[in-house]
Amino acid sequence: MKKKAVIALISAPLLFLAMIFALLIAVLNWPTIIINPYSLSALSKYLIPLGIHVGWSDMKVSTISSGFLDETVSIKVENICIKMKPEIEHGCFSDVGISFRYEFKGMIPNLKEIGPLSMTGGDIYVVLADDVEDESTDGEIFIPDVRIPGYFSDVSILPVRISVESTKVDYYGGSVSGSVDINADSSNQNTIDRISLSFRLNSDALGRFDGTIAAHSASSFRKGDWSASVNLSGNLDGGGIVSSSIDLSTDDGKELGVEVNADYSEGILAASSKIDATISSKSVNALLNGNMKGVSDVIPEVRFSGCRLDFKSSDKSGNRGLFDFKCLTSARLKRNKLPRDAEVIYRPPEDIDLDISANGESFFIPDLDVITKGSLSAVVRPHKGKLVYMSGHLSSAFEGVPSEGVKGWKFQTEADLDFTIKNFAELVSVLEKTSWPVPAPFNVLDGSVEFSVEGKMSSESDKIILPAKLRSRLESAKQKIFLDSAGKLEIGFKGDASGKAALDMNVDFDDVQIQLPDLALASIPRLVPDSRIITGGGLGNLSGDTSESYDFEYSISLRTVSGKPIRILSNLTPEFIPIALDMNTNDERLSGSFKIESFPVKLFSRSANLDYLDIELADPSEKSVVKGKFVIPYIDMKILVEIAGTIEQPSIVLASEPPMSEGDILSMLLYGEPLNDLDSDNASSVSNTNMAIAERSMALTSFLLLASTPIQSVAYNPDTKTFSARVRLANKTSLTVGSSGDQKEVGIKQRLGKGWSITTNLEKHDTSPGAASAYIEWSKRY
Numbered sequence: 001m002k003k004k005a006v007i008a009l010i011s012a013p014l015l016f017l018a019m020i021f022a023l024l025i026a027v028l029n030w031p032t033i034i035i036n037p038y039s040l041s042a043l044s045k046y047l048i049p050l051g052i053h054v055g056w057s058d059m060k061v062s063t064i065s066s067g068f069l070d071e072t073v074s075i076k077v078e079n080i081c082i083k084m085k086p087e088i089e090h091g092c093f094s095d096v097g098i099s100f101r102y103e104f105k106g107m108i109p110n111l112k113e114i115g116p117l118s119m120t121g122g123d124i125y126v127v128l129a130d131d132v133e134d135e136s137t138d139g140e141i142f143i144p145d146v147r148i149p150g151y152f153s154d155v156s157i158l159p160v161r162i163s164v165e166s167t168k169v170d171y172y173g174g175s176v177s178g179s180v181d182i183n184a185d186s187s188n189q190n191t192i193d194r195i196s197l198s199f200r201l202n203s204d205a206l207g208r209f210d211g212t213i214a215a216h217s218a219s220s221f222r223k224g225d226w227s228a229s230v231n232l233s234g235n236l237d238g239g240g241i242v243s244s245s246i247d248l249s250t251d252d253g254k255e256l257g258v259e260v261n262a263d264y265s266e267g268i269l270a271a272s273s274k275i276d277a278t279i280s281s282k283s284v285n286a287l288l289n290g291n292m293k294g295v296s297d298v299i300p301e302v303r304f305s306g307c308r309l310d311f312k313s314s315d316k317s318g319n320r321g322l323f324d325f326k327c328l329t330s331a332r333l334k335r336n337k338l339p340r341d342a343e344v345i346y347r348p349p350e351d352i353d354l355d356i357s358a359n360g361e362s363f364f365i366p367d368l369d370v371i372t373k374g375s376l377s378a379v380v381r382p383h384k385g386k387l388v389y390m391s392g393h394l395s396s397a398f399e400g401v402p403s404e405g406v407k408g409w410k411f412q413t414e415a416d417l418d419f420t421i422k423n424f425a426e427l428v429s430v431l432e433k434t435s436w437p438v439p440a441p442f443n444v445l446d447g448s449v450e451f452s453v454e455g456k457m458s459s460e461s462d463k464i465i466l467p468a469k470l471r472s473r474l475e476s477a478k479q480k481i482f483l484d485s486a487g488k489l490e491i492g493f494k495g496d497a498s499g500k501a502a503l504d505m506n507v508d509f510d511d512v513q514i515q516l517p518d519l520a521l522a523s524i525p526r527l528v529p530d531s532r533i534i535t536g537g538g539l540g541n542l543s544g545d546t547s548e549s550y551d552f553e554y555s556i557s558l559r560t561v562s563g564k565p566i567r568i569l570s571n572l573t574p575e576f577i578p579i580a581l582d583m584n585t586n587d588e589r590l591s592g593s594f595k596i597e598s599f600p601v602k603l604f605s606r607s608a609n610l611d612y613l614d615i616e617l618a619d620p621s622e623k624s625v626v627k628g629k630f631v632i633p634y635i636d637m638k639i640l641v642e643i644a645g646t647i648e649q650p651s652i653v654l655a656s657e658p659p660m661s662e663g664d665i666l667s668m669l670l671y672g673e674p675l676n677d678l679d680s681d682n683a684s685s686v687s688n689t690n691m692a693i694a695e696r697s698m699a700l701t702s703f704l705l706l707a708s709t710p711i712q713s714v715a716y717n718p719d720t721k722t723f724s725a726r727v728r729l730a731n732k733t734s735l736t737v738g739s740s741g742d743q744k745e746v747g748i749k750q751r752l753g754k755g756w757s758i759t760t761n762l763e764k765h766d767t768s769p770g771a772a773s774a775y776i777e778w779s780k781r782y
Contacts, residue, residue: 037061056080070103072113087126094121099158115158115192122164122180128171139316139364140281145253146215146226153222156191160184174204186220193220201234209234224253240266255280268294284311288327301332304356313364321364323374327356352390353381360398368403380417387427392417392452415466416454424449424474441515445481447474453489463492463500470505478569482511487556503554509581512560513567555586565597574600574607589619601630603641604669608632615647622648632669639665652693666690755779 037059044054057079064072074097081092101113148157162182169176178201184192197213215228227249235241244262260275273290288307294300307327314322331352360374378394393416400409421427425446428438437443453466470485487505558581560566565578577599583592596613613628623646630641638657645651654665666686667675675686749759760774 051084053083054080066101066103070101070112072099072101074099087128089125089127091124092122093119095119111152111155113156113158114152115156115160117158117160117162119162122162122167124164124167126167126169128169139313139319141279141284141365143250143253143256143279143281145224146217146221147224147253148221157184157220159186159192160195176201176203178202191220193217205237207234207236207238207240225251236266238266240264240269258286270294282313284309286311299331299333303330303332304328305330311364314361315364319363319365319367319370320361322361323359325356325358329354329356329378354394355379355381369401371399371401373397373399387421387423387430389420389422390418391420410460411458413457414454415457415464416452417466418450418452420451421449440517441479442481444476445474445479446476447472449474463490465490468503468505470507476515478513478515480511480513481509484508484510500551502552503556505555506557506559509558509560509564509566511564513569513576516568516570553587555584558583558585558592573602583617591617591619593617596628603630603632605672606632606634613643618646622646626650634668639669654693662690663687666693 040059047054056077058077060076062074062076064074066072077096079092079094080096081090082088083090095118097116097118099113099115099117100111102111148155160182161184162180164180167178167180178199180197180199182195182197184195186192187194193216195213195215199209199211201209201211203209209232211230211232211234213228213230215226217223217226219225227247230246230248231244232246233241233243242262242264244260246261247259249257256279258275258277258279260273260277262273262275264271269292271290271292273288275286275288277284277286279285286309288309289305291301291303304327307325307329309323309325311321311323314320331354333352356376356378358374358376360372362372362374363370374397376394376396376398380390380392380394394413395415396411396413398409398411423446428443428445431437432443450471451468452471453468457464457466466489468487468489470483470487472481472483474481485505485507487503490500490502490504492500560580560582565580568577568579570577578597580595580597581592583590583594585591593614593616595615596610598609598611601608601610609631611629611631614626616625618624626643626645626647628643630643632639632641637660640655640657642653642655643650644653654662654669656665660668661675663675663686666689667673667678667683670686670689671678671682675683678686749757751757755778757777757779758774759777760772
């Protein structure tokens with residue numbers, strides 16, 4: 001009895017241990033004893049207090065033994081759903097399958113494989129509460145650490161497939177919906193080293209997008225090294241179409257290399273760009289190249305190359321960063337067609353090259369609702385358009401919120417653009433072969449002409465107002481044209497003012513002296529129009545396109561500096577002619593006045609002096625108002641000639657000191673002797689001249705002609721108010737001028753010898769074109 005008790009006492013613990021060991025062996029070899037639908041269902045109930053509800057329609061658990069204590073457990077679930085309100089309304093999959101393999105090393109179980117994992121028929125719906133605020137950023141750039149957790153370092157991860165056929169996220173600003181497919185597999189049949197993802201999204205705020213992501217890791221996502229290629233295309237709600245490819249790579253998860261190729265189009269606007277960047281948690285260094293087309297009517301295309309951006313965090317808690325940007329930009333300009341001959345002088349550039357630099361402060365982590373401010377500078381690289389050099393710079397201070405669009409931004413800009421003709425003689429040479437040759441005496445000048453615009457502009461206006469300056473330094477041996485002028489140039493860039501320009505200039509003649517060509521009255525001048533002279537609208541046809549209109553207006557004031565009149569040198573005057581200007585010219589008419597100041601002249605074959613001659617311009621020019629005074633000294637007297645009225649019908653008042661009759665005054669002027677000493681023909685000419693002056697039938701030009709040349713005869717018909725005069729130009733040449741109402745006539749007669757002569761006449765009526773005639777005459781006296 002005692003022996004049996006001892007045996008029982010000894011064997012009972014051994015038997016219990018054997019039963020425990022047998023049970024353990026059974027569990028390890030048949031894990032479904034513990035892992036089964038019933039146990040997992042019971043376990044899921046412990047998640048309910050955490051707000052997590054898990055349910056499924058069917059579950060199967062199976063095992064495959066690969067050896068003693070080497071088991072693979074597979075779980076397949078149908079119609080599994082998870083709910084975790086308020087965020088996750090539901091997350092459901094029609095089929096889920098997962099396997100894992102483990103084995104024992106000694107007494108410790110060791111997970112050997114996870115997978116394959118398959119989740120298909122996904123339907124996920126997430127709702128973000130209305131009071132959810134944007135999560136505050138930590139002020140650093142997040143670089144994804146795509147690596148398998150360390151406790152899985154020796155575990156083989158087998159292929160993964162996740163298919164979400166429908167996903168939707170509602171948030172306080174709208175909703176996003178779409179579908180996602182994720183695949184992960186292995187290139188070496190050991191563990192996954194590549195992941196691919198494709199998705200389709202619809203966003204209320206942005207638009208519709210399709211994309212793919214392909215990632216790879218040489219270390220099978222165990223060391224933080226990975227690379228990825230992202231392709232995205234879509235349609236924005238605003239009408240734009242976007243497509244991009246992005247390549248990402250990192251060796252350690254601390255610094256990310258990025259290469260982006262992106263294209264955008266919307267209507268006529270098209271843009272493409274390439275970005276190469278290096279990104280860390282606190283800085284971005286990027287190189288940018290690209291172009292934009294259809295930017296505006298004025299600038300149809302912009303290209304940028306070698307653009308460098310350095311961006312670093314300056315305030316981590318406030319999400320602020322400092323940026324520095326440098327870029328070479330080329331802007332293609334609208335082709336403004338100029339008249340053909342104008343393009344010989346200046347051809348507007350097709351492209352303007354700008355060296356752009358900018359710096360300022362902005363958000364560091366993208367947040368389009370945060371203010372951005374800074375300054376920008378653009379230097380125009382010197383450009384030569386035919387004979388005109390262009391250079392300059394722009395600088396601007398800007399401030400705005402990106403999400404509010406460009407229209408909400410404020411900027412204050414300063415500009416300085418210079419246009420220079422460095423060699424005026426070269427311009428003269430080029431224009432000599434066009435319809436706009438530089439006339440004498442200006443064709444001998446050389447030097448420079450500069451036009452510049454500089455000033456400030458504001459975003460609050462629909463047009464740019466730029467103060468402008470014109471400066472010339474032209475001179476020759478006897479001539480000088482020094483101008484210093486100021487005004488403003490207005491350029492419209494938005495609204496009704498877009499594409500329009502206007503120039504308003506005040507030209508000050510600072511130091512001007514002009515040498516007129518030598519004038520002689522000994523030969524017959526040409527009295528018919530030269531075929532090279534274009535009148536009316538003929539000049540406009542030179543461009544080859546008469547239908548195009550130019551949205552450019554100009555108004556130019558011409559003034560001489562006080563005390564510095566324009567000096568005109570002529571072989572007909574002993575000294576220069578001083579002229580003071582106060583005139584205005586625009587695209588419609590010429591107006592204003594000019595004044596010839598006191599200078600010595602030769603009138604009626606005697607030395608005289610012009611006290612003044614003021615002319616107020618009118619349209620037509622014959623109606624211009626004139627006022628002047630001449631003094632002609634004699635040995636024992638002087639004659640005063642005062643002129644007033646219009647150029648066409650002036651009032652000429654003759655006086656003398658001591659006083660004489662008008663007949664004697666005219667006789668002294670025309671023939672140099674008193675009226676009583678003249679023969680009948682000359683006395684008749686004096687009488688006719690006196691009547692023509694009294695009845696204002698003699699134009700100012702006719703009077704000055706009489707004063708400049710020897711008089712042969714003067715005729716006047718008071719009934720028809722027809723005035724004519726014959727003056728001697730040379731030994732065998734005489735000039736006849738005449739006028740009657742709206743008819744004017746000029747003729748030249750040249751005696752050829754032996755009774756032969758040739759006469760040329762030109763008649764002009766105010767209401768009809770002029771007529772020219774010429775005839776040869778033979779005469780003989782008997």
